[in-house]
Amino acid sequence: MKKILLLGCGNMGGALLKAWAANTDHLFTVADPAEPELPKNVAQVRSVDELGEDMFDYLVVALKPQLIDRVLPDYLPHLAADGTISSIAAGYSAAKLAAHAPGRSVIRIMPNLPAVIGKGVSGLYAHGSVTETASREIEQLALCSGEIVWVDNEDMLDRLTAVAGSGPGYVFEMLRAYVEAAEALGFDEKDAKTLVLGTVQGALELALGSDRSLEDLRNNVTSKGGTTAAGLAALNGTGEFSDLIRDTLQAAYQRAVELR
Template identity: 85%
Template sequence: MTKILLLGCGNMGGALLKAWAANTDHEFTVADPANPDLPEGVSQVGSVEELGEQVFDYLIVALKPQLIDDVLPAYLPRLSPSGVISSIAAGYSAAKLAAHAPGRSVIRIMPNLPAVIGKGVSGLYAHGAVSENASGEIERLALCSGEIVWVDSEDMLDRLTAVAGSGPGYVFEMLRAYVEAAENLGFSEKDAKNLVLGTVRGTLELALQSDLSLEDLRKNVTSKGGTTAAGLDALNGKGEFSAQIRDTLEAAYKRAVELR
């Protein structure tokens, strides 16, 4: 049986663990002194000493980036000679992980928040020589929480972080502003939220099910001189909204690069 040690178990790590434990037959152990709420069958230790002589096939880092340098080295001896290091920690590069364990295979997973309900999009990046078996195993774990995209460089993983990793934050902010605008038109907070979220949910499902491009779908709902056309002109008549979205992604990507 594949043995996996999860180092740290915060909100994202805990959510992913629940998906992994429910959808695989691996043996999971969590190293976290905070005694997190764990799925049935998952073991937990508060320190490396409590692991005894156990050896693991995979060590998955789910710590805050600022803790990795202090915590990871103590647990590396518990990784088997052919074991693989993986990480869901944002802002901590695969090169830094590899520096702690020269010669080890390293795979980074960049999940986003909807992974907690199995609707996420995760980026995967393999650093150095990674076996097909190891990449396949980490891919299977990532698929437990949604869609995946493999990238071939850490720079592309930073770009993916700007688009998908940080993406839910942008969407929540747009939804907040949309609901606020509906309230300004006279709707109650509850009705405004239901109207906006219902509209977005239906529109998203339509886009996912349609073979038409997003531009064609937009055109289909926009009559010349109508209400939608007036709203779209205010939103993006001179490309202002498109420019803001580009600036948003560029700013997030630039920050991801700074954090490497």
Template identity: 50%
Template sequence: MSLLMIGCGKMGGSLLTRWATSTDHKITIINPSLIKAPKGVTVTQTIEELYDQRFDIIVIAIKPQLIETVLPAYRNHLAESGCIISIAAGYSVSSIEKLIGEQAVMRVMPNLPAQIGRGVSALYANSRCSPSQLETAAALTDAVGYTHLATSEDELDRVTAVAGSGPGYAFEIARCWIESAIKLGFSPQTAKDLVLNTLGGSIELAMSSDQSMEALRDSVTSKNGTTAAGLATLMQDSKLETLIESTVLAAYERALALR
């Protein structure tokens, strides 16, 4: 199938790299500032270079505030049975429909680990999307990691709060953990190695286990041991649980405001 990507920032570039190597789609991108594209990808500088080409899929990968100005010009480049896929956070399907009319429109919210094929993507499709279009879109998101099919835009916004913004939470927790290791006397590099390998190994173990997080936590917690002492502080008055809940809720509320 033919795919046109409008824009190619960090997330668009991550998706593009994976799609170019793991799909058979004929990909064209419009990005004046892109220096080098993956092998097999056609790069154009302006919409005029497309001439009368039409595409099965048009991916919106520009900043949300630019969509209203940029997207309408691409309406005639969408194939009659084509679909629009937007990865722009907070820009609703109804807003896209106002710009291009009654078309098949999907929203995808990927996250940063898509760069290495370990991303989490939420996918929502409007009622004009056919089963085959949804299947094609899911194959694109599967190429960069795990896909969650959302049944509403509200669900997509909730996934955004949990997974789309999630890497930011994870990196900040890791940063604090690394800083605590440095204060115990480790070098910055050793502290980073200790923390990230501990996190990575723990996550791999959790993903391969049928046990709950509580059971896994308890399996490394001996009575009156070092882990118990640390957890007693971490879990005091449910402060951590409350903080994480508040963090995710704040992200969700912001997603609603952007919509």
């Protein structure tokens, strides 16, 4: 059982905290001046003065990046000498976190939006000399909200952000366009949404439960000269859709690099 201090408790931090508190036996304290809805048995302080002499094994940063430099230094004295800093803040590097506490271990977690329902994909990056125990315990926290992928360097975490962190936005936009196209074929909004979301959900579950490649699954529903073949030719017959997806990820990655 570890003592964990969570700095900030916004939408993502609060959602992760609920998963962590429900699936681990760690003791959590939230430092936030607002009035977030907290799980049972999670303590809250509204300022550093309320911590008294309490010490913590982990300090998890869930602040907006522009607040970290101002807030983090006040709470660092409450991190145990062998404690680890972790962060779910996007756009704030592990090196910057480590600069606040030289010699301390830092682990960044990059969650994505479906983590709020336990279906997320999170990237993890360990900066500096991180103990096996710390890596394992932070990994267990991340697993509470879905799948995880460890990366070897922060550049790969930026690339993961482009794929998974920003990914739900791309998917929602594609779904929006798909529903709009169904409406253009004559379906009302409700039926179009039912058809599109049901089709996507079924296809996704089929892919997740199959050992076959995505290409094989696509070919399995594509008869030569049929309706699916005609639709696929319009969608990606010259590779334009594939190019667009590559350009989308590259643009997001370049922006992540700029924000370092």
